[in-house]
Amino acid sequence: MTADYYIKTTKDLLLEAPVLNISGFDKAWQNIGKLRNNGLELGLNASLINRKDLQWTFQANFSMNKSKVLELGQNGAPIYLPVSFMSGNAGQQAVILREGGSIGEIYGYVTEGVYGANDFYSDGTPKKGVAVAGVGEKPGFMKYKDVKEDGAITSEDRQVIGNTMPDFYGAFGTMLSYKGFDLNIGFQYSYGNDVYNANYIQTARFDGLADYNQMDFYKNRWTLDNPTSTQYADMSFGTMSSAFVEDASFLRLKTVRLTYTFPSRWLEKTHVIRGLKVYIAGDNLYTFTKYSGYDPEIHTAQGAGSMTGVLTSGFDYGAFPLARTFSIGANFEF
Template sequence: MISYLGRINYNYADRYLATVSVRADGSSKFAPGNRWGTFPSFSLGWRIDQEEFYKDWNQNVLSAVKLRGGWGQIGNQNIPSFAYADVVSTYDTWVYGFNSGLNLLKAYASTSKGNKDIKWETVEQGNIGVDLGFFKNSLTLSADAYIKTTRDMLMQNPLPGMAGYPTTPWVNAGSVENRGLEFLIGYQGKVGDFRYSVSANFTFQKNKLVETGTNDPIWGTVSKNEIGEEFGRFYGYVYDGIFQSKEEVLAHVGADGKTLLQPLAEPGDARFRNLNGDNTLDSNDRDYIGNPNPDVIYGGNIELGYKGIDFALYFQGVAGNDIWVGTKALLRQTSITNLLAETYTDAWRNPGDKTDVFGITRKDDNDNYRNSSWYVQNGSFCKIKTVQIGYTFPKKIVEATKVFSSLRLYVSGENLFTFTKFKYMDPEVPNGNALNMGIENLGYPNPRTFTVGVNVQF
């Protein structure tokens, strides 16, 4: 990747601030003709507290006021190398000939379908905000309102299995708009030798799919995305518990009162709701069953100090989001290896068992593991991400060594605690693919680490 950046900064009397920049990025991940993208941006600021009329006011309460706004674009090239090219690979295969017998031959096959038309994904954002300071800036508050639009989103467009490609091509498909509010509040002070600082931030955001290029829904592995609706929501059948008896299977009928909706089900199998009220349980009974987008994203810092002792804590979390627990697919009993322990320990066995682990069987005529709300769990969490305690030695002691000018010892821990109702590995699920947000697939959790260190200056 090659980048060129031009920038102009303007500052007049510390009151009027402006920055204008233009960035040009080039990437070999795109085909010739689409390798370069140009991304401009600008920001403006007005320090009202520096104006002459403001200095005449009583500033003991409102000590700082700054208005600001901006607009800009950035590019995304997060795709594999040569995603634009058709890739052909070689492999060895055994071929039997009537006259020559079994022979090892070199074969060629298309292993990846490319797309020469893919180009840079563009993220465009505009925002307005205000920064306020109170009581000589001991209390600060920042608020922002923004609109962020992602255009020409880079994603993989699934092909039918009959196409014969083991991978799916990358395309530019659709635009998503995010509207949000961000708040940051902080307070700091000092009482004698004791000093303290606390801050918290909150982000509230809603998104919607603006366009898809074809006006058809964009399908992910477990999501359906329609124009005007929130992007990334899970889509599937509504799980309605486990059949406790054969009588319950026979009672699960359609609108006519006699047609069995799940005729192949047995006690211990999953029951799914007939949402459209007809006589068949089919794909028309699917609906939106979860949302990986949180209602609020938050975080906070606490910093305390007394003489040479310092303490810092950082936490973060989300609320109001769901997670698709792909790990639950490991409960599937059509295999005899790599199953979760609860496949046996929590499995349904007798009528009245309160569990959501299906009865033990080597067949699945009922298709228990179809995409459904059975996979969806509350993904809200709060994590204590970092805690650090340190001690800075008094200057007199350090200088007495005639070696150091400062010396600080510290111990820290990361990912110490997670407060959540999520049952499996880690609710902090990475969102690498826009079409498959919020999917947990037994990924390695964030490690809990402890560090002991020293900071020395000579």
């Protein structure tokens, strides 16, 4: 067993930070960042059975990392990172870097159910105490939390609504050998990371049915005939909200491989083949997850402009899932 604990502080990170417009630009690259990472890494290799014809081994690893932004320069003002799939102010401020925060923080509005018929007067204006943003809210419209409690939904009500970095992750597997047979089984896991399911921006916006396919939960949306439903019927397009932030924790059956090695005495008569192995294998066989998208492990970044994509990972917008594959083969040694 191995165990490693680390604390690392990195300073003078290269970040694209806002600058005064008098320079002719709104951003400039500067060495202003200071970041601390601390974490734990564990490794285990175990020989459970070790006999002449039977061997059984087990391997596992575990990693966890916590990041904290210590300095950003610019008098501590936060830096907002854009994503390419969304335009407007929300798209320009989808991810936040802030002093005291961590890498991977998603920034937006907190969803609080839907507006009901009792939230508006007959002329469509909101009743006293009902906070709106003034973007055409009506019964069934997605409702956001009035964080500032000032009676209106504004950009000041945005906050951190998720984090794309996992609490911990790793893998484990086992190998069982009996005479000429070898069975390898491997699992991969991640826990605590969020994914922003940006596919729903098109398939669950519900206000453009003539142009887009829609998710099937549209049938359960709020209507006058279904007034107790908590499923929104309409939303403000182009708004980052917690409605599309999902837990992307998963356990994946990564690989299963069965190999048979022919005894050398069987091959001696050929006078040509010195060794022969045949195998059958499957990869990415099944993923246990609550994530509603195709794959909770997002391998693409949605960075926009010159901002690095490393800081804007965890956004699922048309990301191609890992393929489930099956293969058979043979290995000859002459």
